[in-house]
Amino acid sequence: MRSLQLGLLDHFADHRPHLFLRRLRVWPEVFDRILDQISSHPIFHSSSENCQLPVAIQLATFLFCAGHYGNVALPEDVAQWAGVSVGSVINFTNRVMVAILDEHDTFVNIPPHYSEDMERARTFTESQTCPAWRNRVFAADGSSIPLFEKPQIFGESFYDRKSRYSLNCQVCIPMHAEWNTYRS
Secondary structure (H helix, E strand, O other), X not given: OOOOOOOHHHHHHHHOHHHHHHHHOOOHHHHHHHHHHHOOOHHHOOOOOOOOOOHHHHHHHHHHHHOOOHHHHOHHHHHHHHOOOHHHHHHHHHHHHHHHXXXXXXXXXXXXXXXXXXXXXXXXXXXXXXXXXXXXXXXXXXXXXXXXXXXXXXXXXXXXXXXXXXXXXXXOOOOHHHHHHHHO
């Protein structure tokens, strides 16, 4: 039997943040900001006699599950890690997703076209990729999305540096000034 590890997160946040990051895939400060943003959501407050566990536990359980793949992400294994039931893992996931999706406009913020942040993004894009992308890219970080199994067609080309099959995520949208020419 393994003992639950959810209780170690406070220690990791204070003394070993890299371990906190490894478990939940976010830094402790980011976790706290997400927690502050979603804690007041009505989905975490019910009139039932059965009280929900604290939102921090629900969020941590969700992030642990979302940040892992394969056998580690099975509800049974997440439940063992968090010291809760499998049903609780599923309920936590549903509640946290509802709360995060309701905060979409707060979490996803595209800077104005002529802002300093957007100019930094364009300069970075031009220096790290091809110059033609300078005015076209608002990008995710290139995170890999693990695939369940090897694709049937060109399967080996999906094999990544972490010894798994995955796709890389890249989101591209044209900047506002050029958008009108593409829409017409």
